[in-house]
Amino acid sequence: MQAKWMKPSNVLLVTLVAGSVALADTDAVAEAPVWDLGDPHLSIIPRTAEEAARIAAVTAIATDFTTPHRFEEKPAGAATVRAMTNADAFSQPSGNITFEDQLDFRVGNGLFRKLWVSSPSSTLASDGLGPLFNARSCQRCHIKDGRGHPPENANDNAISMFLRVSIPAPTDAQITEIQDYIATLPDPNYGSQMQDFAVQGHASEYRLDITYDDELVMLADGTEVSLRHPTYNAADLGYGLLHADAMLSPRVAPQMIGLGLLEAIPTANILANADPDDLNDDGISGRPNVVWSVEFDQPMLGRFGLKAGSPTIMEQSAAAFAGDIGISSPLFPAGAGECTAAQTVCQNAIHGDGDDRGTEIDAEGMDLVTFYSRNLAVPARRDADDPQVLHGKEVFYNSGCTSCHTPSFVTHRLEDQPEQSFQLIWPYTDMLLHDMGEGLADNRPEARATGQEWRTPPLWGIGLTEQVSGHTYFLHDGRARSLLEAVLWHGGEAQVQRDAVTEMTTADRDALIRFLESL
Template sequence: MLTRWTRPNKAIVAVIFAAGVLPAAAQGPQTTPFADDPHLSITPRTVDESARIAAAVAPTRDFTRAEPFEVNPGGKATVRRRTNADAFSQPSGGMGFDRELDFKVGNGLFRKIWVSAPSSTVGSDGLGPLYNARGCQNCHIKDGRGHPPEGPEDTAVSMFLRISVPSDPGAEATEITEFLSTAPDPVYGGQLQDFATPGQKAEYRLGITYEDVPVALSGGEIVTLRAPTYTAEDLRYGPLHPDAMLSPRVAPQMIGLGLLEAIPAADILALADPEDADGDGISGRANIVWSHEFDRPMLGRFGLKAGAPTVREQSAAAFAGDIGISNPLFPDDFGECTAEQVACRAAPGGGDAAHGGFEIDAEGLDLVTFYSRNLAVPERPDAGAAEVLHGKKVFYDSGCTSCHTPKFVTHRLSDQPEQSFQLVWPYTDMLLHDMGEGLADHRPEARATGHEWRTPPLWGIGLTAQVSGVETYLHDGRARTLLEAILWHGGEAEPARQRVIAMPPADRAALIAFLESL
């Protein structure tokens, strides 16, 4: 079960070639890019390198000591583990002065508070007219996770609802096999915004109620899960479409994104097993999405359902949808306002001729992308502790590594030294998995069904409370502890969940200690 990474899935690779991502002539044993970002300056691996990489990423069988380089999960880009809320806000280790300056300028744009147009601060206007937050950092708190609102006084700044309606099969992205066609809500668009600039109406207010779900564990322990119900309340533009599908989203942590982008697509596709050919019960699938940047299908990597192919496109989409800031990939200065929201579309924009008519231009978007790519992964000083090693063995024995693939080696990149040819430990396969009815949102996204989610990376997860000030996990923050997050696993992960429920309490404690060490 732990050797799934060795078998390329030719059916998925064929989808990529059929979609025109690479010409058929590019197929061959040494071809690795497949659907990688064309902007990456990749040096192909040699046969010798491929053999060394296969040995380096092979699953360990020795749990008596830490593996070589395991204390540095981000490779040479790893940074010292800090004990304050800035643990996720450091630039990649070993970064040169000039590149660190770009990182700091990108940080300034990431932290910027945008204002409505027109404004005397021309470089900062263009907010909205509808928005979920006034700046990137407002959602990604200290570059970490957001959280659902806790009580009536807590606004939902780092959480919102995506929305879509069914559309005609094949109406879009017909080049992608198994694409699930959806469309934005005709009135409310692709996500619901709970804030608006002066003179405009916010779309809604997020409502959440919870129901307690007790789970009995071995040893007499009872864990109470909270099952959420989400509602779009105080709708200001009329009712939702009768077939509207809503999906909650909490902002994820930001560390290691450039390293995840630098993992060869071929290595991710090799993990896919959609028909469960090996019979292990795990059927990971690649999400193939349409790239707005490159106007073609690509492997989805980012977002909770792997709906974005690159860090740059994910950043551009967040500017447009979350803040209402136009940019080269999403140029509408009215952001998410639909044709039905006439006053919203007529509101003044902040596009500036000096910035190509956008509210953030290509240079600014590239700086935010650079910043996002280079938020460093902290070290793991306790990787060799006895209880952590015990928990690591429990993690492996329980089958968790069937989805949370421990390690990869990144591309050799001539222009990104921080991400180039590094052994990294993200604990994700970047694939979609059916997580069962309990976590289902019943809303498709590209090839992802309403039961599927991308395996989230686990690096840094033990620092969540330290960075964000509160512990919330999963796509909607319903889990308040790591154990609660595990107990919400279903579908393909149900056997692993049952093992955790039945294992001796000491093994569960060690498993949590291992996760907290990441």
């Protein structure tokens, strides 16, 4: 891919200097990494100096744990909704959405849930599936808009889990506008994602095979915790061998709530937390992922995906339609979806883009799916004032977990997105990349993310995972079967915090887990 530099109007030029953010003009830039990382996808009303001071005060890290922080019980601000007690807890529209916009939300929900069919079909609005795919709808991976899971056993399918794949690229494939970009290429036979389903007359690409080895971890209070180490194998390959240098990365579908609010966090606020050289000497060196946006044809801050490989909800959604379902869109118009040039039968198949839509899902459909995804609401906190929860919050903060899981932000003022505009939110993420150690490494880079780096996942809603998804599997590949196991997998930059948990008293550890479950 040969990237082109285009300087858009009305964006913020950001220079990473000494771990902080400085506003600069092009003449002031020296040798620090520089990208045009504004927020061109948002219609922003600039903040006043008075607002900036108010924001700094309200987002300051808590030091008093006798009562909940002000507004903490509403993690999505005015967009927060009541916490339902059934599996629909993640499927509600933003609490501040208008009655009129609820119709767009529900139509978007219909497209998110729609089962696509293969071409040719008399159902013209729904044909175009595959020919290779991982699921027939968005909802099949993001079950009830929640977290996916690895196969439970040998007879279970991997419908909410798949393998990313890439190979190292030559240096001339670098995107020169992005410093430290790690160039990769799709596997010549299998592309950038492995599809384990195919329409009739086509062979699927593979079958996901997982085996686990157990490791027993002894905590200071005598508690034994078993961690399972996964080994992944792309079995029953349908299109020849994988490249000798193929890098495989397992991915479980993440939960969908709060995406529009994460998209509305000012880029400058996220970059302000970056400390790539650990200049404050706390062992934490968060870095922004910077990716090339297909939507805007420029470098942008990566926000979405397990390695922050996508800059906007629209682009993430369109890429999922192409890779997961084989559905073309205005951003990714190939009718064959993820099929490679080597997969000639797939390339030559009948696709569903030959009618008035132009692509299998058109621009209007993508806008509706994006609106739906942007407005999936975050449920209210539960038991925020419970003494054990407050103690667990104190343990969480004092153990240094907030160094990566930044508690709160205030979103942009937005002209045309009132649901996300100027909201105090509590996602518990810094949206940055962190080295999580060899134990969690997938050894596959993505844009600027190395094979050991992952984006800090937001924690809001994590305590409702079992209620919504019917399981308690966490981390990028679902290997952790509980929140405690997820914590014990932390390494690299989070090794100190992980070790602190192993040395905790039973009361402190139980309180910590109770706090996480309240989010």
